[in-house]
Amino acid sequence: MIDFIQSEFLKSAVKPDQYPASAFLELAFVGRSNVGKSSFINTILNRKQIARISTKPGKTRLINFYQIRFRRHDSEQIGFMNFVDLPGYGYAKVSKKEREKWKEMIAIFFQQRIQLRGVIILIDIRRKKDEKDEIMLELAKKMEIPFLVVATKADKIGKTRIPISLQNLQKEFYLSDEEIIAFSSKKKFGIDNFKKWLMKSIL
Ligand SMILES: Nc1nc2c(ncn2[C@@H]2O[C@H](COP(=O)(O)OP(=O)(O)OP(=O)(O)O)[C@@H](O)[C@H]2O)c(=O)[nH]1
Numbered sequence: 001m002i003d004f005i006q007s008e009f010l011k012s013a014v015k016p017d018q019y020p021a022s023a024f025l026e027l028a029f030v031g032r033s034n035v036g037k038s039s040f041i042n043t044i045l046n047r048k049q050i051a052r053i054s055t056k057p058g059k060t061r062l063i064n065f066y067q068i069r070f071r072r073h074d075s076e077q078i079g080f081m082n083f084v085d086l087p088g089y090g091y092a093k094v095s096k097k098e099r100e101k102w103k104e105m106i107a108i109f110f111q112q113r114i115q116l117r118g119v120i121i122l123i124d125i126r127r128k129k130d131e132k133d134e135i136m137l138e139l140a141k142k143m144e145i146p147f148l149v150v151a152t153k154a155d156k157i158g159k160t161r162i163p164i165s166l167q168n169l170q171k172e173f174y175l176s177d178e179e180i181i182a183f184s185s186k187k188k189f190g191i192d193n194f195k196k197w198l199m200k201s202i203l
């Protein structure tokens with residue numbers, strides 16, 4: 001297994017010349033606005049407020065970089081990686097111009113950031129497929145970057161519904177069992193499954 005032993009906010013950026021100079025491998029977190037990206041990062045890192053939780057959806061409009069120090073249990077080896085919280089998509093109250101800006105910001109990040117080694121696509125466990133989720137998934141596949149779908153807010157549905165909802169999402173997005181996990185920031189579950197994926201697919 002793996003422990004995240006220290007984490008710090010590095011930088012917010014819009015354009016590549018603002019990205020932090022860092023050679024560490026990076027994991028990007030994408031998903032609809034309000035899906036729970038920042039909450040996921042806080043929960044995984046066991047931090048209350050390293051990533052800002054929005055009071056208003058669609059608030060995170062910058063690319064936020066965090067540097068994480070981790071320790072692997074198997075080797076006691078210490079390493080670094082970065083988490084990248086990308087701005088959420090699909091918030092209705094955002095203007096067309098802002099949506100275009102978002103598209104460009106994400107596209108450029110994926111094109112330019114060679115450190116990018118993994119993509120976490122967060123989807124509300126209660127929701128149906130969204131076109132943008134599919135676009136992100138296809139992008140990760142096309143670039144041959146390992147990806148994981150995280151079905152968030154699993155506490156909002158009954159425990160017995162969780163496997164059924166996961167199966168439905170799997171069918172909609174053509175995912176294998178290893179490519180999706182259920183998660184709840186509120187109940188703090190799904191953390192170990194995320195770490196397992198990280199060990200197997202990234203590290
Ligand atoms: N019940 C429940 N609520 C959650 C969970 N995760 C996040 N939330 C709530 O959902 C809202 C949005 O969470 P954020 O983590 O800010 O979502 P985000 O995807 O970062 O949102 P943007 O940055 O605006 O795109 C907040 O009110 C959170 O408290 C969860 O696992 N369970």
Ligand SMILES: [Mg+2]
Nearest residue numbers: 037038052060
């Ligand atoms: Mg956020």
